[in-house]
Amino acid sequence: MKKVLMIAASAAFVLGISGLTATDSNAAAWSKCKACHNFTAKKKVGPGLAGVFGRKAGADPKFKYKYTKYGSDWSWDEAHLKKWMCNSKKAIKEFTGNKKAKTKMPAQKICDPAKQDEVIAKLKAS
Numbered sequence: 573m574k575k576v577l578m579i580a581a582s583a584a585f586v587l588g589i590s591g592l593t594a595t596d597s598n599a600a601a602w603s604k605c606k607a608c609h610n611f612t613a614k615k616k617v618g619p620g621l622a623g624v625f626g627r628k629a630g631a632d633p634k635f636k637y638k639y640t641k642y643g644s645d646w647s648w649d650e651a652h653l654k655k656w657m658c659n660s661k662k663a664i665k666e667f668t669g670n671k672k673a674k675t676k677m678p679a680q681k682i683c684d685p686a687k688q689d690e691v692i693a694k695l696k697a698s
């Protein structure tokens with residue numbers, strides 16, 4: 573009986589630890605964005621991200637964009653957001669079809685599809 577309890581306790585411990593790591597990496601995916609963005613309409617270093625999902629590129633009137641001078645003829649759907657959060661520097665060239673296009677946003681290197689989905693879920697909810 574004592575042995576069974578020990579096993580149960582250590583199983584609970586292992587589950588507890590892995591549960592913690594999962595929560596930590598979830599938080600890390602979009603908490604990175606908070607260095608420069610609010611998940612509200614309020615701008616910070618970058619434009620406010622509330623309502624950005626499905627919005628036209630460069631549509632925050634309170635923010636002075638850099639990339640829009642090269643083009644803004646797309647909306648922030650899943651495909652665009654995934655490329656953007658993986659490598660905005662490369663994505664802006666593809667979105668505008670201009671090899672010289674630049675953006676003020678540094679590449680975030682969130683290229684893992686599961687992490688990208690977490691960020692998109694957060695954007696949809698903001």
Ligand code: HEC
Nearest residue numbers: 605608617618619629630631637638639657675676677680
């Ligand atoms: C180091 C600062 C920084 C970080 C970190 C950052 N961004 Fe940005 N972001 C910017 C800046 C600055 C712009 C405006 C770019 C421009 O004008 O060229 C921007 C623009 C954007 C836009 C375009 C919004 C619009 O209205 O067109 C989206 C979407 C975006 N960021 C999403 C994200 C997401 C998601 C993350 C986290 C994975 C993130 N950003 C992390 C600085 C940052």
